[in-house]
Amino acid sequence: MQIEIEKLVYGGDGLARMPADAQARGKTVFVPFVLPGEQVEVSVFESRSGFARAKLDKVITPSPDRTAPLCPYFGDCGGCHYQHMNYEAQLRHKAEILRESLRRTAKLELQHDIQLHPSPPWNYRNRTRMHVRHTPEFALGYYRYNSHDVLPVESCPISSPLINQAIAVLWTLGREKAVPESLHGLQFFANHDDTQLLVEAYIRPGSNARELQPLAAALHSALPPVAGVVVFPASSVEDESRQRAPLTSTHLETGQPIGGDSLMYHAVGQRYRVSGGSFFQTNRYLVDTLAQVVTANGGGRAALDLYAGVGLFTLPLARKFDQVLAVESSPHAFADLRFNVPGNVACIRAASERFLAERGPKLAPDLVVVDPPRAGLGEKTAAALGRMSVSRVTYVSCDPATLARDLRLLLESGFRVEQAHLVDMFPQTFHMETVLHLVR
Secondary structure: OEEEEEEEOOOOEEEEEOOOOOOOOOOEEEEEOOOOOOEEEEEEEEEOOOEEEEEEEEEEEOOOOEOOOOOOOEOOEOOOOOOOEOHHHHHHHHHHHHHHHHHHHOOOOOOOOOEEEOOOOOOOEOEEEEEEEOOOOOEEEEEEOOOOOEEEOOOOOOEOHHHHHHHHHHHHHHHOOOOOOOEEEEEEEEOOOOOOEEEEEEEOOOOOHHHHHHHHHHHHHHOOOEEEEEEEEOOOHHHHHHOOOOOOOOOOOOOEEEEOOEEEEEEOOEEEEEEOOOOOOOEOOOHHHHHHHHOOOOOEEEEEEEOOOOOOOHHHHHHHEEEEEEEEOOHHHHHHHHHHOOOOEEEEEOOHHHHHHHHHHHOOOOEEEEOOOOOOOOHHHHHHHHHOOOOEEEEEEOOHHHHHHHHHHHHHOOOEEEEEEEEOOOOOOOOOEEEEEEEO
């Protein structure tokens, strides 16, 4: 059928309505790789009572914002969603999606502009996670779009040059049968100036880290900037599946280093130790910008940094506040946090949700910074934050849907949005980083 795309929605799809001559006319249709205003030909592959999903067959009337994708894997690879539009259009549509998410769920009509912080659109990633396949032949790659099948990928234009060098070396070693079959995933992490690389290797249950020593030696020999390989063995098939996510769980997953086990990352005039298994922001161009935006508004007596990670925001907060309390649950990140912070920071290893429920009522900081995972704060934690004796909250979010859900509760507790920032940490994808400064 032929349809006209009305708008883009969070998740990468365009939204349209089935035409008048269709059996279910007016039903919402979601289509990837399209732009608003385009007339397109699509094929429906999934139809439910309230909506349908379709694949793009042909663009009949292209948008002036449409451009040729830079990456040969675009459309097949599940990593990128927006390479078919120019970068200015990506920013514009992300801002519109954010504004609509806040309007629809939080019932908030922003009274001021969203401040945009663009990124160089290519080679920005300092961290790249890939899957390893051994049959019918070796392959290193990402999941195919809407699939858990591995798409072989030999280069990635959104990853840093050093990471791309590592990808090329791994392909050579794989073709030479030098990659053990116990290896099912790799994560590459490059430092601030792309001169050093730490590799996380994920191996199957019953495997031993020693099996990867020849591979680690070959990798370092071919690419001397590789500082080390940290091996994470899975204890079960379920554990292997869970290893596909970043290692941010609250229990210790012991990594076995071959060579170095961490990198020193320079950002906002500070040095951060980031170890294997610890989370760090992924856009090497905007790490400083994000930290500056988050910590820009004044100082005072005390600040609370929840979901602190290795301390990206904690350290600049410590220069502005007399005391900072930093809360982090991941054992990997917490160890780095304690190593990184100055003397006026107290570190607490705890789930931020539990900490806020138990200790929030007793605290009265000048500022609370929250940077929760994609799932957001959740109703109980957002309500607990709203009950705290605090006049300023900075909310850092990577998901506008959960941000809007949490924000509704914070607005009900008396907060208002003073500033809204969109820091484009993820060009070529639908993902976005939002920073809201709230006051009451």
